[in-house]
Amino acid sequence: MTFVAPPGYQPVYNPSIPYLGPIYGGVRVGASVYIQGSVPENITRFRINLLCGESDSSDVALHFNPRFDGWDKVVFNSRKDGSWMSEEKIRRMPFSKGEAFELVIMITSKGFQTKVNGKDFFLFPHRLPVEQIRAIQVSGDVSIQTINIIGGGYPDGMGGGMGVSIHTPVPFSTWIPGGMLPKRTIIIRGSVPHGAQRMGFNLVVSRTRDVAFHMNPRVQEGVVVRNAQTGGQWGSEERQLSGSPFMSIRCGNQRFKVFVNGQHLFDFFHRTNFSEIDKLEIDGDVQISYVHF
Incomplete structure (x- = not known):
């Protein structure tokens, strides 16, 4: 279950390996x-590999290279003008054989901060300008479900993010x-644990505590309930069947548009001033991932 990205970069789902694909607009610190x-x-x-072409x-x-070779380690490196630089070998293995993983590569001012399954792993200092990055490459013994670029190189409104929260409680x-x-689009990536019953997503006007948009996926009922609360009073519910509670929320002048896996799911017309x-x-x-x- 995944979310549509803002314009500029669309997530890649289940790519064939080896994979090499462009990052339109490149990346930047953040x-x-x-x-x-x-x-x-x-x-x-x-x-x-994050490639400069x-x-x-x-x-x-x-170059991020986990190796299960009896001396399990992860090798980091860079290549310039056809020549590899010195390797950084981290003799810890954050991946487990036969198991799924989540890898986040955070581009900071100091380097590439890697996180595996929500835990910091290693900060690899920059050796080449991040502004030159144009593509991502994946190869070897791995299956990929999703590749997503969060906060790419396009200006605001065209895919550049202003805020990212990773593995939030x-x-x-x-x-x-x-x-x-x-x-503006809000993108949320996460998973539903076994036995989940319901969850809630609220867009709130903090000044009044009004809930401009309330979305309540009820897993066992197979419905997504939408509503708004003004002056402490809930309005009439809107419902629609959905097998997947995760989505992106895009704000328009008249309504919120909600998408699941890139497919338009429903609209929710504004009942309060969205600018608040x-x-x-x-x-x-x-x-939440x-x-x-």
Whole structure:
């Protein structure tokens, strides 16, 4: 279950391996690369490269290479003008044979901060300018379910994010930088644990505590309930069947548009002034991998 990304970069689902694909608009400090996948029981190694071009021979800003070779380790490196630089070998293995993983590569001012399954792993210092990154490459013993670029190189409104929260505990509450604007999209990536019953997503006007948009996926009922609360009073509910509670929420001048797996699910017309919305709240039976504005 995944979310549609803002214009500029669309998530890649279940790519064939080896994979090489462009990152339109590039990346910048503050962006993150989110990868969900799994490794087989008989894994030997796999590679993830952030390339400064769109071919195998391009410079490599980041080479991420877990190796199961009896001395399990993860090798980091860069390549410039066809020559590899010195390797950084981290003799810890954050991946487990036969199991799924979530990898986040956070692009900071100091380097590439890697996180595996929500835990910091290693900060690899920049050796090439991140502004040169144009593609991502994956090869080796790995299956990939999702590749997503969070906060890419396009200006605001065209895919550049203003805020990213990674592996947040629930209940979760955050301010929306700059408030809601037309064409702003909120992207939430997560999973529903076994036995989950319901969860809630609220867009809130903090000044009045009005809930401009309340979305309540009820897993066992198979419905997504929508509503709004003004002056302490809930309005009439809207319902629609849905097998997947995760989605992106895009703000328009007249309505919120909600998407699941890139497919339009429903519209919810504004019942209060959307420009006053400045807070997102999430609670219930849900595990959040990231939230992106």
